[in-house]
Amino acid sequence: MKEVIDFISQPWHWAVSGAMIALTLLILTLMGRSFGVSMTFRNACTLAGAGKKYAFFDVDMKEEWWRMAFVLGGLVGGFLAVHFLRSPEAVAISEATQAHLSAWGLDYPAADSKGLGFVPTTLFNFSSIKGIALAVIGGFLVGFGARYADGCTSGHAITGLSHLQLPSLLTVIGFFIGGLLMTHVIMPLLF
Amino acid sequence: MKNIAFFAVGIIFGITMTKSEAISWFRIHEMFRFESFHMYGIIGTAVVLGAIALVILKRLQVKTASGNPISYTPMELRPVRHILAGSFFGLGWAITGCCPGPMYVLLGQGYWIIGLVLLSAILGTYTYGVIRHKLPH
Numbered sequence: 001m002k003e004v005i006d007f008i009s010q011p012w013h014w015a016v017s018g019a020m021i022a023l024t025l026l027i028l029t030l031m032g033r034s035f036g037v038s039m040t041f042r043n044a045c046t047l048a049g050a051g052k053k054y055a056f057f058d059v060d061m062k063e064e065w066w067r068m069a070f071v072l073g074g075l076v077g078g079f080l081a082v083h084f085l086r087s088p089e090a091v092a093i094s095e096a097t098q099a100h101l102s103a104w105g106l107d108y109p110a111a112d113s114k115g116l117g118f119v120p121t122t123l124f125n126f127s128s129i130k131g132i133a134l135a136v137i138g139g140f141l142v143g144f145g146a147r148y149a150d151g152c153t154s155g156h157a158i159t160g161l162s163h164l165q166l167p168s169l170l171t172v173i174g175f176f177i178g179g180l181l182m183t184h185v186i187m188p189l190l191f
Numbered sequence: 192m193k194n195i196a197f198f199a200v201g202i203i204f205g206i207t208m209t210k211s212e213a214i215s216w217f218r219i220h221e222m223f224r225f226e227s228f229h230m231y232g233i234i235g236t237a238v239v240l241g242a243i244a245l246v247i248l249k250r251l252q253v254k255t256a257s258g259n260p261i262s263y264t265p266m267e268l269r270p271v272r273h274i275l276a277g278s279f280f281g282l283g284w285a286i287t288g289c290c291p292g293p294m295y296v297l298l299g300q301g302y303w304i305i306g307l308v309l310l311s312a313i314l315g316t317y318t319y320g321v322i323r324h325k326l327p328h
Contacts, residue, residue, distance in 0.1 A: 008210070014229050017211030018236020024204050025241045026248075031196065032257035037291040041316035056320040069194035070201040071295045077205015078214070078299030091212045097221040108217060118215045119288070119297060124304045132307065134286050139294075139308035141283025143315025146291060148326065149276035150266060153290040156277075157234055159263075162241030167266040167273050174277015175284060176223075182285035183223035 009085045011092065025158055033066055036155035038146035040071050082116065091117030104191040130190075141178075149174065208296045216288025223285055272328050283315075 012020070028035045042057065043064050050057035090109035098108045111120040124131040146152040149171045151160065157175070160168025208214045211233055222230035248261050255261060266273075284290050287308050289297060294312065297305040319326075 011212055012207075012210040014211070014232030015236050017207060017213065018233045019240055020203070020207040020211070021233065021237040022240035022244065024200060024207065025237070026244050027200050028197075029245070029248075029261060030253070030255055031200075032255040032259065033197075034263070037295075038312075038316070040295075041291065041313045042320070044313045045317045045320060050317060050320065054320050056323060057317075065194055066197040069197040070204070071292075073198040073201015073203075074205040074208070074292060074295040075201075075299035076198075077202040077207075078209055078296035079205075079301075080202065081206040081209035081296075082300040085206065085210065087210075091215045091217055093215075093217045093221050094226045096226040097217065097224060100224065100226075101217070101220070112217075114300075114302070116215075116300075117212075117217055118300065119302045119305065120216055121302070121304070124216075126304060131304070135304055135307045136311045138283045138286030139311030140315035140318070141279055142287060142290065142308075143283075143312030143317075144319045145276055145278070145280025145283055145315070146312075147316045147319040148323070149273065149280055152280065152292075153284075154292055158237055158241065160266075161238045162245055163263040164242060165263065165265060167268055170270055170273035171277040171280075174274040174279075175281040177274065178278035178281020178283075179219075179223045179285040180281075181278070182282045183220065186282075187285070 005085065009087060011087050021158060022162075025162060028070075031066075034155070035159045036067075036151055037071060037074075038143070038152035038155065039064065040067055041143050042147060043068060087116075090115055093117065106191075134190075145178070204292070205296045205299060208293055209300070214289060214293035214296050219284065219288040269328060275327065283312075 025035045042059065046057045046059045046061060051059065093108065101108050106120050106123060109115060109117045111122045112118060113121040124135050156168040156171045161172065212218050213230065213233055218230055221227045245261065252260060294305055294309045298309065
């Protein structure tokens with residue numbers, strides 16, 4: 001058993017990871033649902049009562065509880081993976097990225113206080129005004145953009161592209177236009 | 192009862208996202224700098240395998256648990272909207288290093304600051320719902 005746990009605890013190869021995501025997509029499809037996470041944000045608005053004022057949030061939650069159960073599972077899965085299937089070392093990002101981040105004052109992997117290489121907590125933490133501002137602005141753009149685009153990475157980049165949808169391809173191109181602009185033009189002005 | 196099954200699939204998803212490192216801000220940053228193949232490999236493999244499997248399942252006329260054929264309701268093609276909306280999302284994705292799925296996964300790992308990202312994302316979605324009639328669609 002220990003060998004199995006140790007084996008799974010290694011960082012997964014990208015092909016294994018991709019196959020597991022495809023499996024998630026297929027299981028949800030066969031269960032009669034379309035894989036997409038960002039709709040949970042809209043559901044949160046609906047649960048907070050936004051449907052009374054705006055028809056956009058007047059969603060039949062009976063059709064949406066499965067998604068809330070799914071993301072709650074994602075949360076628990078993250079907990080389990082990090083406590084019981086923890087990788088022996090931090091994420092092995094490329095040396096080029098490490099050198100570039102050092103120049104920005106984000107020494108890798110020390111920039112993540114948990115030592116996992118998942119979140120730069122020296123930047124994103126509750127005592128950094130800059131970090132809080134970036135977390136709020138970034139989160140807002142993700143939530144706004146996902147609904148405007150009618151889907152996020154799971155809905156468009158995985159589900160939509162797997163169904164060979166042109167609107168999803170254009171949306172994913174948009175993801176990269178925004179992401180490249182932020183990474184190469186805006187962020188260098190902030191660091 | 193059925194939601195327990197979705198919860199279970201969610202657990203697999205959470206573990207997959209963690210072990211794949213797709214939840215890492217550093218991996219996303221590296222992806223946008225084209226300094227590693229890792230994220231492209233993950234998304235590419237998922238899409239290629241997903242597309243092949245869906246074609247086969249559709250050919251075999253496999254029914255879903257609800258008894259319906261596998262189908263996808265296409266979005267109306269609106270290039271300006273897709274590119275513009277996607278760009279907003281991409282700007283946020285590159286700052287936070289996490290898209291919606293990873294937000295939940297990271298929260299489960301005790302990165303509490305991501306709770307702030309999640310709340311702000313909900314506020315962003317609310318804002319879209321309020322001003323959507325003023326946006327080009």
